[in-house]
Amino acid sequence: MTERQRRVQPGRLRDPETGEWNRKEIWHYLRGWVAVAVALAVVFGGLWFVGTRAWDAWQEFRTAEDYEGEGAEQVQIQIPTGATMRQIGDLLAEADVVSSADTFVRVANSRSEDAARVQAGTYSMLTRMPAAAAFERLLDPAFQVRDMIQFREGQRLTEQVALMAEATGIPAEEFTEVVTNRIAELGLPEWAPADNAEGFLFPDTYELPTDRTALSVTRLATTHFSTVANELDFANQAAASPAENPYTALIMASVLEREANRQEDRYRVARVFYNRLAEGMPLQSDATIAYANNITGRVFTTDAERAIDSPYNTYLNTGLPPGPVTSPSRNALDAALHPAEGNWLYFVVVNLDTGETEFNDTYEAHQASVNKLQEWCQTQAPGRCQ
Template identity: 40%
Template sequence: MDLPDTRDRGSRRRRLRRRRAAVAIVVALAVLGGGAWAAWGTLGPVVARVTESDDYEGAGSGSVDVKITAGDSGRTIGRNLAAAGVVKSQSAFVAAARAQPKMAAIQPGTYRLKSGMSSAAAVALLLDPASKVTTRLTVPEGLTVKQVVALVEETTGIPAADLDAALADPAALGLPAAANGNAEGYLFPATYDVNPGESAADVLKTMVTQTGTVLASLGVGPERVHDVVVEASIAQKEARTAEDMAKVVRVLGNRLAIGMPLQLDSTVSYAVGSTDKVTTTAEQRATDSPYNTYLHPGLPVGPISNPGEDALRAALTPADGPWLYFVTVDLQTGETRFATTAAEHAANVALFQQYLRDHPGQG
């Protein structure tokens, strides 16, 4: 019997082990090369070895504002910093950034750096929250345009006069035709980053654009925009929860279907500029305004607030139910009662009146 050549078999095994090891090394390098920057984009080709001549020394001087936008890669940021004179070279910055894993979490915004910094110092300053000079602007749901203007002025320092001038140019803001030149209802409530140098028009246009984005994501065609935003703006003012908003929209639809006036205090309050009150007086309900749903049938002429996504969804998919009435009976919890008959509604109104007696000044 011939014996196998064990030397050839052993050689083949060694060659196979070497090939597997080489593959493992390549895979490991691929993971290590991109993982730390996954949230910020790719660094591109492997950076050549950085020499002292590629980098500045020290903490730098003066002040340089640099904007980082969403999607910027590490190489893009390095190139922009070098062009602004913050660091000496893109390659030095990328090398310093690769040594700091926290750079993967860097957020878009404007950062105040210095001129002639070492790349390590630039990275450290980018990671310092105090260096970010972007203003965070949070617009709550249900504010009116007037209230949004006051909030933007207070938060960003942009003068109200500039904001009012921007609102007077609806085309520049990108308002849809359904808005009829009025930004009410189209300044989407969200949190925005406002960078130094942004104009009043820039800030407001961003809100209008976001409204369009949300409406498109919900599948609202141009022919439906007006009614959807108007109904959502009412639901936003009348209810606190998504469930109650959907019921409010159903009440609107049920009333409109039988030609019943909407008789909403929220629209009257908007008409008379008393948006901080939930009740209205007989004199206010007699005000001749296209927003007065006690005097004029159908929906008001336009939105009465800037609704959020929950309210927009409610306008698109109202709850199923026979309700014709609703009233919030507890202003602290937002509890709202819905009724089908006038007698049921009268009992709910009595609960609200008792609440007002127990909590003077809240109505």
């Protein structure tokens, strides 16, 4: 074998004697490995592509049925009265709270006893929630958005109408129509007059209904009045009281609500007024004068206001006014039914800060109490007693 032949012997990368590289063999080997690497890259790239597409398809399938995670953005969902789980699921799916209404319904059906606890109302939810998490939120009162309205003790009907209109966005005229011309629909006691709803909207805090109307909102308070009246056995107790009938007792309670600063004093103020009625004396109630003049926020009235020509003017007229002047509290209703025992004919608040009130049998003693009030006004609260 010649020297040249030995150097180029196939399969040898280097000459064993000289150590020279066989460039032809090196290129042959490299070309083979490159081909293998390319083949492997094609295989693994294909596997990666197929795997990625398969994973994406699986995730798409999963999220088409249900979302994962904790949810995304805040959103409020309103569930109407009487909605079925299917209808609730549709509402949630439309708002993107759940991915599938079917999945939500399956969750609800698997927990049928809990599903019965889901109430109508507005709920704070998250978009893209798992169906089970959305269902749990509907069971948790902490996530229910409560729309409330509060009637305070001693408010008159016009104030309550304005409050209902503001709280609901329903025009005040619609509430006025209800309390003026639709009184028969308010569920009032049978002894209530057919033409006057004043005094029958019980002062309390109420949750506004989802499907609200002027009638449904007003009925929240009138229905509660009937409940309280039944609890007090108001009609029967009134018949046995100095009022002699429930509507007269309601009128008396409405006056007591504004005239007595402290609850414990209302029973004695009731006795003063009943005694004055028995004596044929005018009540001389500033609460009725305020009602006749449509004024609020003041304790005292002026001579001009007390001269108004109105059946509610208890300075000029004897007897009770023709109707309630406020919505009385439960305490005032009870005081009208159960006045304290006593011979008092007069009372006056002698300290507007504490509500301290003095009761007297004679006009002379009453004037002494009035002087005490005037002294307190001059030294403690100039301008408040105007």
